[in-house]
Amino acid sequence: MPFNLLVLSCLLYVVFLFTVAFLVERRAARGRLGWLRSPLVYTLSLSIYCTAWTFYGAVGYAARSGLEFLTIYFGPTLVFIGWWWLLRKLVRIGRQHNVTSIADLISSRYGKSNSLGVIVTVIMVVAATPYIALQLQSVVLAFGVFAATEPGGSRPLDPGQIAVWVAVGLALFTILFGTRNLDAREQHHGIVTAIAVEAVVKLLALLAVGSFVVRGIAGGVADVIARIDAADLAAWQVQPGRWTGLIFLSAAAVICLPRMFQVMVVENEDEGHLARASWAFPLYLMAMSLFIVPIAVVGLDRLPEGANPDMFVLTLPLAEGQGALAMFAFLGGFSSATSMVIVESIALATMISNHVMIPLWLRLRPKAAAGDDLRQVVLMARRLAIAAVLALGYGYYQVSGGSAALAAIGLIAFLGVAQVLPAMIGGIFWRGATRTGASLGLVTGLVVWAYTSFLPSFGPGAALSAEVFAQGPFGLSWLRPQALFGTEAMDPMIHALFWSLTLNIMAFCLGSLFTFPGPVERLQGAAFVNVFEGAVGPQRWARGQVEPEALLTMAQRILGEDAALALFQEAARAQGKDSFLPDPTPGFLDSLESRLSGSVGAATAHAMISQLVGRATVTVEDLMAVASESAQLLEYSARLEAREAELTRTAGALREANEKLTQLSLQKDAFLSQISHELRTPMTSIRAFSEILTEGDLPPEQVVRYGKIIHDEAKRLTRLLDDLLDLSVLENGSVQLTVGLASLQGMIDTALTAARATRPEREFTVIRDLPSEAIYLKTDADRLTQVFINLISNARKYCDAARPELRIVVRQRAGRVTVDFIDNGKGIPKDAQRLIFEKFARLTDANRAGGAGLGLAICREIMTNLGGSVAYLPGQGGAAFRVTVPLRLETLAA
Amino acid sequence: MTRRPKPPLFLARAPYRRRRLRDAARLLPVLGLFLLLLPLLWTPDARMALTSGDVIYFFAVWLGLILLAAAFAPGLRGGEGAEDDED
Numbered sequence: 001m002p003f004n005l006l007v008l009s010c011l012l013y014v015v016f017l018f019t020v021a022f023l024v025e026r027r028a029a030r031g032r033l034g035w036l037r038s039p040l041v042y043t044l045s046l047s048i049y050c051t052a053w054t055f056y057g058a059v060g061y062a063a064r065s066g067l068e069f070l071t072i073y074f075g076p077t078l079v080f081i082g083w084w085w086l087l088r089k090l091v092r093i094g095r096q097h098n099v100t101s102i103a104d105l106i107s108s109r110y111g112k113s114n115s116l117g118v119i120v121t122v123i124m125v126v127a128a129t130p131y132i133a134l135q136l137q138s139v140v141l142a143f144g145v146f147a148a149t150e151p152g153g154s155r156p157l158d159p160g161q162i163a164v165w166v167a168v169g170l171a172l173f174t175i176l177f178g179t180r181n182l183d184a185r186e187q188h189h190g191i192v193t194a195i196a197v198e199a200v201v202k203l204l205a206l207l208a209v210g211s212f213v214v215r216g217i218a219g220g221v222a223d224v225i226a227r228i229d230a231a232d233l234a235a236w237q238v239q240p241g242r243w244t245g246l247i248f249l250s251a252a253a254v255i256c257l258p259r260m261f262q263v264m265v266v267e268n269e270d271e272g273h274l275a276r277a278s279w280a281f282p283l284y285l286m287a288m289s290l291f292i293v294p295i296a297v298v299g300l301d302r303l304p305e306g307a308n309p310d311m312f313v314l315t316l317p318l319a320e321g322q323g324a325l326a327m328f329a330f331l332g333g334f335s336s337a338t339s340m341v342i343v344e345s346i347a348l349a350t351m352i353s354n355h356v357m358i359p360l361w362l363r364l365r366p367k368a369a370a371g372d373d374l375r376q377v378v379l380m381a382r383r384l385a386i387a388a389v390l391a392l393g394y395g396y397y398q399v400s401g402g403s404a405a406l407a408a409i410g411l412i413a414f415l416g417v418a419q420v421l422p423a424m425i426g427g428i429f430w431r432g433a434t435r436t437g438a439s440l441g442l443v444t445g446l447v448v449w450a451y452t453s454f455l456p457s458f459g460p461g462a463a464l465s466a467e468v469f470a471q472g473p474f475g476l477s478w479l480r481p482q483a484l485f486g487t488e489a490m491d492p493m494i495h496a497l498f499w500s501l502t503l504n505i506m507a508f509c510l511g512s513l514f515t516f517p518g519p520v521e522r523l524q525g526a527a528f529v530n531v532f533e534g535a536v537g538p539q540r541w542a543r544g545q546v547e548p549e550a551l552l553t554m555a556q557r558i559l560g561e562d563a564a565l566a567l568f569q570e571a572a573r574a575q576g577k578d579s580f581l582p583d584p585t586p587g588f589l590d591s592l593e594s595r596l597s598g599s600v601g602a603a604t605a606h607a608m609i610s611q612l613v614g615r616a617t618v619t620v621e622d623l624m625a626v627a628s629e630s631a632q633l634l635e636y637s638a639r640l641e642a643r644e645a646e647l648t649r650t651a652g653a654l655r656e657a658n659e660k661l662t663q664l665s666l667q668k669d670a671f672l673s674q675i676s677h678e679l680r681t682p683m684t685s686i687r688a689f690s691e692i693l694t695e696g697d698l699p700p701e702q703v704v705r706y707g708k709i710i711h712d713e714a715k716r717l718t719r720l721l722d723d724l725l726d727l728s729v730l731e732n733g734s735v736q737l738t739v740g741l742a743s744l745q746g747m748i749d750t751a752l753t754a755a756r757a758t759r760p761e762r763e764f765t766v767i768r769d770l771p772s773e774a775i776y777l778k779t780d781a782d783r784l785t786q787v788f789i790n791l792i793s794n795a796r797k798y799c800d801a802a803r804p805e806l807r808i809v810v811r812q813r814a815g816r817v818t819v820d821f822i823d824n825g826k827g828i829p830k831d832a833q834r835l836i837f838e839k840f841a842r843l844t845d846a847n848r849a850g851g852a853g854l855g856l857a858i859c860r861e862i863m864t865n866l867g868g869s870v871a872y873l874p875g876q877g878g879a880a881f882r883v884t885v886p887l888r889l890e891t892l893a894a
Numbered sequence: 895m896t897r898r899p900k901p902p903l904f905l906a907r908a909p910y911r912r913r914r915l916r917d918a919a920r921l922l923p924v925l926g927l928f929l930l931l932l933p934l935l936w937t938p939d940a941r942m943a944l945t946s947g948d949v950i951y952f953f954a955v956w957l958g959l960i961l962l963a964a965a966f967a968p969g970l971r972g973g974e975g976a977e978d979d980e981d
Contacts, residue, residue: 067948
């Protein structure tokens with residue numbers, strides 16, 4: 001395998017990628033992306049999760065620790081098949097808030113705080129640097145494998161030189177396609193497509209090597225299974241702690257890795273793609289790991305003792321003389337390494353430029369920069385950042401000497417980025433998470449991770465002295481970096497995972513619980529947590545005093561002249577203005593900020609607009625106002641409902657009253673004719689008999705008889721008039737009560753005796769319970785007796801039973817005495833029950849006995865005056881009246 | 895600011911099925927985690943030795959999860975538009 005050919009094919013492959021990216025960019029510029037925006041490309045681009053660490057390292061990992069390498073894929077699998085929990089929300093938030101990176105997400109969620117953005121950026125850069133170094137190392141190692149097989153073997157191969165060239169080449173590619181323009185959504189179609197192509201290449205390469213190993217070297221699947229069982233079982237051991245911990249760690253990493261966030265959230269075109277990727281990406285992962293075990297087993301079998309298992313993918317085909325296959329495998333590994341470095345450096349460069357360089361630049365030259373085209377500054381910052389990231393990776397590679405096993409570095413990087421997980425998950429599910437809590441958690445996690453995992457990875461005596469390893473700093477043994485608080489028995493990796501995340505989460509939660517978020521923070525918190533419930537909160541900007549022209553100038557600096565003018569014109573048109581300058585309404589400022597944040601990040605965009613509009617954006621009072629506004633709305637509608645119910649009730653009552661009035665009016669007409677009749681009858685006989693008397697010469701006995709008739713009729717008239725008078729006095733409340741102690745039994749006796757005068761011919765059975773009547777009441781005895789007489793007389797008059805009976809039941813309850821008068825007649829019809837107590841009301845009955853229909857009305861008035869009541873008791877098997885009277889009448893009112 | 899109408903307490907058949915599908919999608923990773931951790935209980939010791947049977951088991955579980963996720967995905971995507979019947 002000529003080494004030059006290898007270099008040539010490598011270069012050709014890179015040129016091919018350039019071409020792909022270039023063509024796609026050109027199509028994208030024309031807006032004809034078509035199938036390039038399909039879920040397939042999205043899924044394939046997600047495969048940058050599989051780096052050179054996967055491509056080469058997985059086999060090495062399998063050769064060293066058995067099936068444990070699978071955990072690195074199980075975590076992402078679980079996260080993706082459970083996309084409905086987290087990824088869906090993450091992608092929605094990313095699209096809705098124009099998130100440009102994971103640092104931007106965190107900073108935006110916690111009130112567009114740039115300091116948080118800086119912390120996350122630092123974590124990501126520190127964690128990614130060894131990871132990038134790892135990719136460079138893998139390429140160098142791969143070249144080394146081929147160089148070693150060079151027949152001459154004389155070619156001096158300087159690994160450092162290769163690494164430099166690879167780094168420079170990658171930087172060029174990334175700068176060329178990653179910073180072509182400043183997109184509003186920070187999307188890079190060319191790069192995404194190139195990555196998708198690389199994803200296919202690395203998958204095919206691994207599958208080709210795998211099937212060659214299974215078919216070509218081993219004798220098919222059955223043979224491979226036999227070899228797996230025959231392999232040294234001692235090495236195939238899994239520790240439950242590591243197994244579980246690594247699944248969790250890889251699940252966390254797939255969400256938090258900057259490059260994963262970039263392709264998954266930032267480059268996402270359509271949320272529907274996520275649904276497809278939810279199973280297609282795990283499928284890709286499974287395909288990638290399908291042949292890892294066979295390659296490892298066969299490699300251990302065939303290759304000499306001491307061969308680097310990380311390179312089995314290359315050395316196995318080479319040892320079997322399959323040069324072309326080895327070349328293909330090399331390209332696969334090269335693809336894995338390059339795609340990871342490209343996307344990682346773009347993601348990191350976006351963070352560095354948006355959260356570190358641009359804010360610094362704006363602070364250093366706040367006024368002088370007003371005229372500059374900020375886009376060039378941003379793009380230049382990105383380019384510098386990309387170069388810096390790659391330089392850092394290269395530097396790390398040089399310093400570390402590229403000796404550590406690939407898997408270990410990968411896990412350390414995973415753990416580093418996982419420190420962002422609590423702040424992120426807390427941020428999108430818990431509205432109570434605050435900026436202070438997030439900062440505390442992140443810093444704690446970063447420090448603990450560095451102390452327990454990152455620094456020790458350089459080995460004792462390098463970053464941390466051997467003494468610190470053995471005895472702990474300052475001799476504090478409970479602070480030993482790999483045995484915090486005396487947890488010596490733990491695996492170092494799991495130890496670091498456990499303590500860094502535990503302390504991180506504790507700091508995050510405690511910090512959040514004990515601090516109060518600012519208004520912008522609360523607004524953003526609500527907007528993130530309730531992202532599926534539509535827009536929340538008030539406008540973020542008060543109507544400022546800003547000149548629209550100043551805004552346009554600023555927007556032009558970031559978006560470019562044409563895009564900014566188009567945006568402003570559209571907004572102006574929406575406001576109904578025919579110019580380029582819309583009014584700076586809160587809504588317009590909001591949309592402008594959101595657009596700008598797609599280019600320079602939420603924190604910077606917010607800072608730039610507040611520089612023009614003024615600091616006073618949203619206040620706690622505004623939030624309260626919104627809260628109370630909606631509360632008022634709710635209350636208002638509740639009040640409306642209550643009022644409606646009240647109206648319905650009132651209408652019902654009115655209808656009832658109206659019915660009653662109509663009936664009363666009829667009754668009154670009837671009564672008027674009745675009373676005229678009542679008045680007229682005695683008057684007629686009085687007049688007739690007095691006329692006879694005035695004619696004289698009548699026998700004396702006749703005179704006596706006529707005189708008696710006249711007297712009786714006059715008495716009847718008087719009684720009628722007395723009743724009317726009595727009623728009006730009672731109604732006016734000007735009645736004089738003579739309150740004294742009286743026996744209830746005595747009163748009922750009196751009443752029964754007096755009522756006997758009514759229809760004396762009827763035999764009436766009265767049923768009484770004398771002991772219960774032994775009550776002394778403090779009341780007006782005469783008036784109460786009058787009521788009793790009336791009720792008893794009514795019973796005597798109207799009870800139509802053949803053997804009439806009257807039951808008098810006395811009960812005493814809570815300071816009140818009730819006396820029920822129940823007869824065994826047929827009672828009072830239901831529709832008449834409401835009317836009987838009205839004045840002038842009288843039932844049109846057959847056997848009426850000459851009353852004027854005022855009796856019950858008078859009774860009611862009396863009872864009201866006595867502080868009690870009289871009511872009709874339905875359902876007693878006859879007419880029944882209940883008189884309720886207080887035991888002691890308070891004379892205050894009277 | 896509009897008042898959200900109170901969501902209905904009971905649903906028609908189709909939305910009901912869609913909602914249960916979401917529940918299933920949420921439960922799937924839990925099932926997956928259980929199945930992937932299950933082999934840890936197979937051997938009485940804290941440390942276990944893996945054989946080809948284990949390799950086949952893991953890949954079978956993996957494939958099963960992928961197939962289930964693939965079966966759920968179209969139904970979930972269809973419900974994407976109706977955000978208001980969230981939960």
